Amino acid sequence: MASIRKLSRREFVALGLVSGSGLVLASRLRGTRPGSAEAFQPNAFLQIAPDGTVTIWMARAEMGQGVRTSLPMIVADELDADWSRVRIVQADAHPDRYGRQMTVGSTSVRSGAWTALREAGAAAREMLVAAAASMWGVSAAECRTEAGYVLHSASGRKAGYGELAEAAGKLPVPARPKLKDPSSFRLIGTRVPQVDATEKVTGRARFGIDVRVPGMRFATVVRSPVFGGKLKSFDPEAAKRVPGVSQVLEISSGVAVIAEHTWAAFEGARALRIEWEPGGFAMSSADFEAEYSRRLETEGIVAQREGDARTALSAAARRLQATYDAPFLSHATMEPMNCTASVSAGRCEVWAPTQNPQGSQAAAARLTGLPLDRVVVHPTYLGCGWGRRSRTEFVEDAVETSMKLGGPVQVLWTREEDLRHDYYRPLARVRFDGGLDGAGNLAGLSARVVSTPIGVGGGRPDQVDRNGVDGIAGSPYRFASFLVESHPVITPVWIGHWRSVGVSQNTFFLESFLDELAAAAGKDPVEFRRGLLADARARAVLDLAAAKSGWGSRLPAGVGRGVALVMNKESYVAQVAEVSVERGAIKVQRVVCAADCGRVIHPGIVEAQLSGAIISGLGAALHEEITFEAGRVRQANFGDYRLLRFPEAPRIEVHLVPSDAPPGSAGEPGLPPIAPAVANAIFALTGRRLRRLPLRLDA
Amino acid sequence: MPPISLTVNGRRHTIDASPEMPLLWALRDKIGLTGTKYGCGVGQCGSCTVHLDGRAVRSCQTTVGSVGARAITTIEGLSPDGTHPVQRAWVAEEVAQCGYCQSGQIMAAAALLRATPRPGDAEIDAAMAGILCRCGTYDRIRRAIHRAATREASNG
Numbered sequence: 073m074a075s076i077r078k079l080s081r082r083e084f085v086a087l088g089l090v091s092g093s094g095l096v097l098a099s100r101l102r103g104t105r106p107g108s109a110e111a112f113q114p115n116a117f118l119q120i121a122p123d124g125t126v127t128i129w130m131a132r133a134e135m136g137q138g139v140r141t142s143l144p145m146i147v148a149d150e151l152d153a154d155w156s157r158v159r160i161v162q163a164d165a166h167p168d169r170y171g172r173q174m175t176v177g178s179t180s181v182r183s184g185a186w187t188a189l190r191e192a193g194a195a196a197r198e199m200l201v202a203a204a205a206s207m208w209g210v211s212a213a214e215c216r217t218e219a220g221y222v223l224h225s226a227s228g229r230k231a232g233y234g235e236l237a238e239a240a241g242k243l244p245v246p247a248r249p250k251l252k253d254p255s256s257f258r259l260i261g262t263r264v265p266q267v268d269a270t271e272k273v274t275g276r277a278r279f280g281i282d283v284r285v286p287g288m289r290f291a292t293v294v295r296s297p298v299f300g301g302k303l304k305s306f307d308p309e310a311a312k313r314v315p316g317v318s319q320v321l322e323i324s325s326g327v328a329v330i331a332e333h334t335w336a337a338f339e340g341a342r343a344l345r346i347e348w349e350p351g352g353f354a355m356s357s358a359d360f361e362a363e364y365s366r367r368l369e370t371e372g373i374v375a376q377r378e379g380d381a382r383t384a385l386s387a388a389a390r391r392l393q394a395t396y397d398a399p400f401l402s403h404a405t406m407e408p409m410n411c412t413a414s415v416s417a418g419r420c421e422v423w424a425p426t427q428n429p430q431g432s433q434a435a436a437a438r439l440t441g442l443p444l445d446r447v448v449v450h451p452t453y454l455g456c457g458w459g460r461r462s463r464t465e466f467v468e469d470a471v472e473t474s475m476k477l478g479g480p481v482q483v484l485w486t487r488e489e490d491l492r493h494d495y496y497r498p499l500a501r502v503r504f505d506g507g508l509d510g511a512g513n514l515a516g517l518s519a520r521v522v523s524t525p526i527g528v529g530g531g532r533p534d535q536v537d538r539n540g541v542d543g544i545a546g547s548p549y550r551f552a553s554f555l556v557e558s559h560p561v562i563t564p565v566w567i568g569h570w571r572s573v574g575v576s577q578n579t580f581f582l583e584s585f586l587d588e589l590a591a592a593a594g595k596d597p598v599e600f601r602r603g604l605l606a607d608a609r610a611r612a613v614l615d616l617a618a619a620k621s622g623w624g625s626r627l628p629a630g631v632g633r634g635v636a637l638v639m640n641k642e643s644y645v646a647q648v649a650e651v652s653v654e655r656g657a658i659k660v661q662r663v664v665c666a667a668d669c670g671r672v673i674h675p676g677i678v679e680a681q682l683s684g685a686i687i688s689g690l691g692a693a694l695h696e697e698i699t700f701e702a703g704r705v706r707q708a709n710f711g712d713y714r715l716l717r718f719p720e721a722p723r724i725e726v727h728l729v730p731s732d733a734p735p736g737s738a739g740e741p742g743l744p745p746i747a748p749a750v751a752n753a754i755f756a757l758t759g760r761r762l763r764r765l766p767l768r769l770d771a
Numbered sequence: 772m773p774p775i776s777l778t779v780n781g782r783r784h785t786i787d788a789s790p791e792m793p794l795l796w797a798l799r800d801k802i803g804l805t806g807t808k809y810g811c812g813v814g815q816c817g818s819c820t821v822h823l824d825g826r827a828v829r830s831c832q833t834t835v836g837s838v839g840a841r842a843i844t845t846i847e848g849l850s851p852d853g854t855h856p857v858q859r860a861w862v863a864e865e866v867a868q869c870g871y872c873q874s875g876q877i878m879a880a881a882a883l884l885r886a887t888p889r890p891g892d893a894e895i896d897a898a899m900a901g902i903l904c905r906c907g908t909y910d911r912i913r914r915a916i917h918r919a920a921t922r923e924a925s926n927g
Contacts, residue, residue: 138868266867268870270853273846273867274853275806275847277870279808284803315789333800335793406818406871406872406905677865683910687907688905688906710816718912721909721913723910
């Protein structure tokens with residue numbers, strides 16, 4: 073495979089020059105980021121071996137969103153491969169072989185990846201057909217393909233892809249291969265068994281935490297409990313007395329405890345006595361509240377302006393103001409942050425559950441001083457990601473510990489460290505001001521959003537926090553006049569991308585306030601929204617959710633119904649929640665979800681992403697909250713950071729709108745509507761408007 | 772410290788460990804069975820669920836010294852080839868997303884069905900309440916448990 077490094081800046085590159093390797097093809101994804109160095113990227117890599125096996129290297133992270141199945145399906149369909157002979161290999165990190173490997177923002181299928189994957193399969197198919205046509209002395213146009221064979225119907229001849237691969241590999245790669253008409257898709261749109269289903273029910277799927285390397289030690293790292301704090305001193309003696317602990321080391325992020333097994337490392341970390349320089353950050357949640365309240369009283373930076381909302385508001389027949397809040401949230405992936413590294417002279421090998429293999433490779437190269445081609449990063453399965461694993465601190469912990477130790481080591485964060493050193497969803501507050509005209513139409517709307525920008529001390533005080541306003545700005549609604557202002561609050565707290573990012577909290581804010589306006593206007597919530605929607609796809613999912621839920625029909629006593637809608641990453645989702653109150657607690661009985669995610673590759677996966685997002689999002693709606701005390705996160709584990717539990721999960725019905733539009737996001741847009749749908753149902757049931765997440769009736 | 776004997780998936784293992792060591796870490800780091808997962812270490816997430824004599828326990832809250840002669844079953848030993856009715860139902864209902872918690876979910880479900888072959892929703896709720904899933908697979912887990920129960924019943 074040495075020839076792989078010879079990739080030129082062409083769209084497709086055949087690499088069938090290595091004898092015996094058959095046809096090897098890399099495709100480049102064009103135009104995801106025009107003008108940037110990333111604009112020209114390969115994102116598919118496939119090989120057709122002489123024995124007919126099709127190998128597809130999967131460069132994206134598998135974290136439950138099913139890309140190990142769906143991405144190869146796209147390539148294999150255009151290739152007309154025999155699906156039973158397709159082998160999927162997780163690609164190691166490489167600076168440019170596979171294009172951008174970062175798996176974030178639901179970009180694995182949408183945003184051009186879909187077309188590039190199809191073109192890769194189609195190009196290989198055309199080359200195989202050309203090879204067969206040449207061998208038989210017939211025109212390529214007379215040949216067709218089916219399940220791993222090229223067929224020439226007129227003469228009844230047939231050749232397997234394997235026997236054609238070597239010859240095909242020597243042919244020029246078509247620059248613009250002809251793509252299938254979607255009506256002839258054989259895999260796309262079907263429910264093929266997911267390739268990792270059996271591994272994941274037998275315990276064989278290897279996550280980061282399951283990596284075992286000969287001679288490997290087990291370690292954990294303790295960081296400053298206060299963001300921005302530094303290590304002052306530590307006493308390793310008590311830790312070293314824990315049986316099984318071998319070493320206690322200072323690394324740049326804190327203190328690493330190395331042991332014969334994880335339990336000893338954890339017990340050693342518990343026994344450590346560490347003094348920290350706290351740094352300058354000492355805020356408690358009450359301080360954030362005060363700061364956010366203060367910001368709400370001043371004008372923010374304009375993020376979106378349509379018409380003159382202020383004038384419209386002052387002229388309105390009826391005005392409504394309300395303030396909404398959403399807390400910091402943790403990703404709380406079930407697999408805590410971890411990484412295994414083995415650094416030796418001239419080589420660094422890393423096994424990591426990472427959404428960011430290239431960033432991990434670059435970080436390891438920087439720490440070790442090794443060139444990139446001496447740093448191997450093997451991505452494992454991810455025990456959930458949600459954006460958390462796009463960061464690399466846990467990789468750096470393992471690489472640095474291995475360097476100091478001089479041998480292989482697995483660093484696993486305790487749940488407590490994981491929860492207290494997350495990149496949290498931002499704390500957010502918004503004040504809405506809405507004006508209705510005499511007929512109850514929305515004449516003006518303004519939103520002043522206070523939020524913490526993503527990063528570590530990220531954002532700038534004089535710049536709009538785009539993630540902070542996303543979902544209020546850029547919603548599917550058309551408002552007669554609209555003003556969105558942003559107030560970025562810069563903090564040393566680590567702030568990150570959480571599932572559906574800013575849209576997750578902003579949909580709660582906007583969809584709740586629209587419900588308030590509908591009630592004030594005396595209008596039905598669905599009808600009120602319809603009147604503000606010009607986008608046909610948005611209307612279609614709203615109508616479908618209403619129809620399937622029996623919107624307007626009588627509900628049993630004690631049950632309320634609420635609706636919410638989102639447009640997120642090229643997909644549209646509307647949800648109707650039916651909610652009751654049982655012994656003072658909110659109980660969600662049923663959720664009807666209508667979604668237009670564009671063309672669906674695998675309906676089973678898309679439905680799972682939507683229902684999963686509803687269940688996870690319900691946890692955030694009802695329970696999840698990170699709070700601060702003197703610069704430290706108060707929550708420690710799942711006892712005080714509550715995820716939704718099994719008995720709380722509602723009945724869920726997912727209805728997909730058939731669509732020929734390019735694929736949109738499946739993983740993210742199912743989450744944002746659930747919190748406002750539930751809050752709106754609570755209002756319908758009780759007349760109480762809950763404006764703060766998590767939703768609490770006793771607040 | 773005398774060696775500790777454990778019977779895991781029908782095989783006897785003798786390990787050098789403190790009797791206080793949680794079974795979770797003995798399985799993962801001493802015996803090399805990594806299908807059982809760490810999620811919280813305090814018995815709140817259930818990712819570490821295994822069977823002791825067929826009953827579901829949290830292995831992070833079970834010390835190796837307390838196991839005695841009881842038979843330990845992990846996800847690797849639930850069936851020789853992944854064909855336990857619960858595993859087949861899990862595949863058929865496409866339950867797993869990231870898959871990390873699924874060993875615990877499957878072991879809890881298998882223990883439930885062993886004790887209660889045709890559980891109602893309330894019994895399923897009670898048996899599964901202790902196992903967290905971040906991906907949100909609970910609705911499919913419920914369907915899979917019903918499917919496995921039906922299949923078991925129809926197979927007599």
